[in-house]
Amino acid sequence: MANAVIDWNKVWKKECAKRSVKKRDVSFWNEKARNFSRKPWESNYAEDFLKIMEPRRCWTVLDMACGTGALTIPLSPYVRRITAVDFSPRMLEGLDEQCRAQGIENVRTINASWEDDWNSRGIGEYDVVIASRCLVVDDLRKAVVKLNGAARERVYISTIVGDGPHDRMIYEAVGRRLTPGPDYIYTYNLLHQLGIYANLFIIKDMRTESFHGGDEALAYYEHFLGDLTRDEKQRLGDYLQKHLVPKNGKWVLDYKRMTRWAVMWWEKE
Ligand SMILES: C[S@@+](CC[C@H](N)C(=O)[O-])C[C@H]1O[C@@H](n2cnc3c(N)ncnc32)[C@H](O)[C@@H]1O
Incomplete structure (x- = not known):
């Protein structure tokens, strides 16, 4: 059999189309930024990411698609300077607000x-470049080349493993099929094809969402799922009513779910 060369960027794009x-x-x-600032979840992701990074005081860092700063904020005491970039003005407002407050x-x-x-x-060059949980691009190869071009020393990227943060049970309950799209293994293969032999770590995130009430939970998952029909919304409401239980004055789902994130990082040669 001929040794066909797989174009991993093409395969990745094909899988994205099925998402x-x-x-x-x-x-x-912009709308999601409200959730990010309120944070109806607890997670060990940032702490574990920083352990993998082992940040250095002398580093300048670019945090691409930073959101409200899930990494920017905890990383800031350990490096010289961070430039945090996002296309959502509301996300950046949330980050600026936290920086002022702290x-x-x-x-x-x-x-x-x-x-x-x-x-x-005016984005420029940095010792280290991060793109965490944000490789929502049309062309992965272009994005990686861009990140690599902005870095002098290292690049850290992270992406989903399997279903990522999506709760399959909720999709099934509303009658939708979850196709989460290409996970880290496609990205890893693409990196290899680019001659980048990345270090790989899997973060096990015991993320738990908690809500002040059923309405908050409904709005949270509705936003996660996208536009819902009236029937789907009814099914989501029924599901939450069945599975939300009180805990420490708030409401949580009555089952545990593990989210895995793949962190891939490499040194510039
Ligand atoms: C899931 S959040 C990740 C935020 C943060 N990096 C983290 O790990 O928590 C994805 C972020 O990517 C940003 N984003 C999405 N598409 C983008 C684009 N085309 N250009 C820049 N930022 C984008 C969103 O605004 C959002 O803040």
């Missing part, structure tokens, strides 16, 4: 997207 969770626009992420002075934000010309947006 039940489609690429979202800026208005979705007296963090080594973080600056830039409103820009993956697709922009990073030079003309």
Whole structure:
């Protein structure tokens, strides 16, 4: 059999097209920023990511698609300076607010997207570049090349393993099929094809969501799932009514779910 060379970027794109969770626009992420700031979940992700990173005081860091700063904030005391970039103004407002509240002075934000010309947006070069849980792009190869180009020493990226943060039981309860899209193994193969032999770590995130009431839970999952029909919303409501139980004055689902994240990092040669 001929030794066919697989184009991993093409395979990745093909798998993305099958995703039940489609690429979202800026208005979705602006809306999501409210959840990010309120954080109706607890997670060990940032702590574990920082352990893998072993940050150095002398580093300048680019945190691409930073959100409200799940990594920027905890990383800021351990490095020299962070430039945090996101295309959602609401996400950046959330991050700026937290920096002000916590007296963090080594973080600056830039409103820009993956697709922009990073030079003309003043993004520049950094010792270390991070792209955490945000490889929501049309062309993965282009995104990796861009990240690599902005880094002098190291690049850290992370992405989903299997279903990622999506709760399959909830999808099934509303009558939808979950196709989460290509997970880290596609990304890892693409890196290999680019001659990047990345270190790989899997973070086990015991993330638990908790809500002040059923309405908050409904709005949270509704936003996660995208637009719901009236029937789907009814089924989601029934499911939550059956599975939400009180805990420490709030409401949580009555089962545990593990989210795994793959962190891949490499040194520039
Ligand atoms: C799941 S959040 C991840 C945030 C953060 N990096 C973390 O690990 O928690 C994805 C982020 O990517 C941003 N994003 C999505 N598409 C983008 C694009 N085309 N350009 C820049 N940022 C984008 C969203 O606004 C959101 O803040």
